[in-house]
Amino acid sequence: MRRPSALLAGALLVGAFAVPAAAPPASAADGDGGFTIKDPRIKESSGLAASHLHPGVYWTHNDSDDGPYIYAVDSRTGRTVATVTLQGIGRPRDVEAISIGPGNEIYVGDIGDNLDGTWPHVWIYKLPEPKVLKDQTVRATQYVVKYADGARNAESLVVHPKTGRVYIIDKKEDGGHLFEGPAHLSSSGTNVFKPVAPVDLWATDAAFSPDGTRLAVRGYFGGIYYDWNGGRIKRLGRLDVPLQRQGESVTYSADGTKLLYGSEGADSPVQAEDAPGGGSAPAKSPSDKGGSSASGESGGMSGKLTTGAVAVLAAVLLVFGLGRLRRRRS
Numbered sequence: 001m002r003r004p005s006a007l008l009a010g011a012l013l014v015g016a017f018a019v020p021a022a023a024p025p026a027s028a029a030d031g032d033g034g035f036t037i038k039d040p041r042i043k044e045s046s047g048l049a050a051s052h053l054h055p056g057v058y059w060t061h062n063d064s065d066d067g068p069y070i071y072a073v074d075s076r077t078g079r080t081v082a083t084v085t086l087q088g089i090g091r092p093r094d095v096e097a098i099s100i101g102p103g104n105e106i107y108v109g110d111i112g113d114n115l116d117g118t119w120p121h122v123w124i125y126k127l128p129e130p131k132v133l134k135d136q137t138v139r140a141t142q143y144v145v146k147y148a149d150g151a152r153n154a155e156s157l158v159v160h161p162k163t164g165r166v167y168i169i170d171k172k173e174d175g176g177h178l179f180e181g182p183a184h185l186s187s188s189g190t191n192v193f194k195p196v197a198p199v200d201l202w203a204t205d206a207a208f209s210p211d212g213t214r215l216a217v218r219g220y221f222g223g224i225y226y227d228w229n230g231g232r233i234k235r236l237g238r239l240d241v242p243l244q245r246q247g248e249s250v251t252y253s254a255d256g257t258k259l260l261y262g263s264e265g266a267d268s269p270v271q272a273e274d275a276p277g278g279g280s281a282p283a284k285s286p287s288d289k290g291g292s293s294a295s296g297e298s299g300g301m302s303g304k305l306t307t308g309a310v311a312v313l314a315a316v317l318l319v320f321g322l323g324r325l326r327r328r329r330s
Helices: 005-017 294-298 307-329
Strands: 034-036 047-050 057-061 069-074 079-087 097-101 105-110 122-128 136-139 141-147 154-159 166-170 176-180 190-199 205-208 214-218 223-227 234-239 247-252 258-263 269-274
Touching: 047 105, 047 205, 047 258, 057 097, 079 122, 097 205, 105 154, 122 136, 166 190, 214 234, 214 247
Parallel strands: 047 097, 047 247, 079 136, 097 154, 141 190, 154 205, 205 247
Antiparallel strands: 034 269, 047 057, 057 069, 069 079, 097 105, 105 122, 122 141, 154 166, 166 176, 176 190, 205 214, 214 223, 223 234, 247 258, 258 269
């Protein structure tokens, strides 16, 4: 996925000044304390999902120009333990998200749109999670997706762990929307996703807690978590998102106690943070009373930057903002 040059430069500068992430503790169960993706083929990891069948394994995929592949990475070693080729679908265009729903079904979101609304439809692929981890070909079902209010770019797809309903969050600089799909996806017709709630973030990925009570949404520089509330989401607080060169993915650990954040790039780190409330029953954050605000992108930065990095980030965001202002005046 192409990124605005000012934002990408800012992310790289922040990465240069950021405090290095602490190594995960040796006792971290099943590798959920964080890991590094070591497979040289995975250079644009854009989605992340904790396996339901294989403890400590995380599914990921490349962004674009890779092919119909998903990869199972063992978080204890960072090595790929299975490459799955999706059969029965067309050529993937811009794969941005992965999620696992009820019945151990993997959903892959080919939902990116580099030109922000040029493609008339996008796709979702569904396949069963393999019971045996080995290189294999698995038949997938392909679903055609359109939005009720017109085409758009998106990088976040989530499947509710109880109902199996699929949701997409579009990627808008000033905040997007949560889109709800049909109760059951149809492989023979078009699936229309409708906006149901605003999301106060420039979202690059999202994840449901294993019990389905919380929705975590991340951006490049921060994140927000919501009480799911039957789909009528209520903002609870900010996520402690680690600074990464190009933060693209998030997932809950299988037990819901951790949130793992991934980034694009070779040898990309997947960093773990404690999930608010252990990923279970909702609770208010003492630092955020749940009010809706577009300032959510700043969440998760406290304690993560040196003073120099804060200055650099402020300068980059100022340049980025001035550029947007000039464009609006022109």
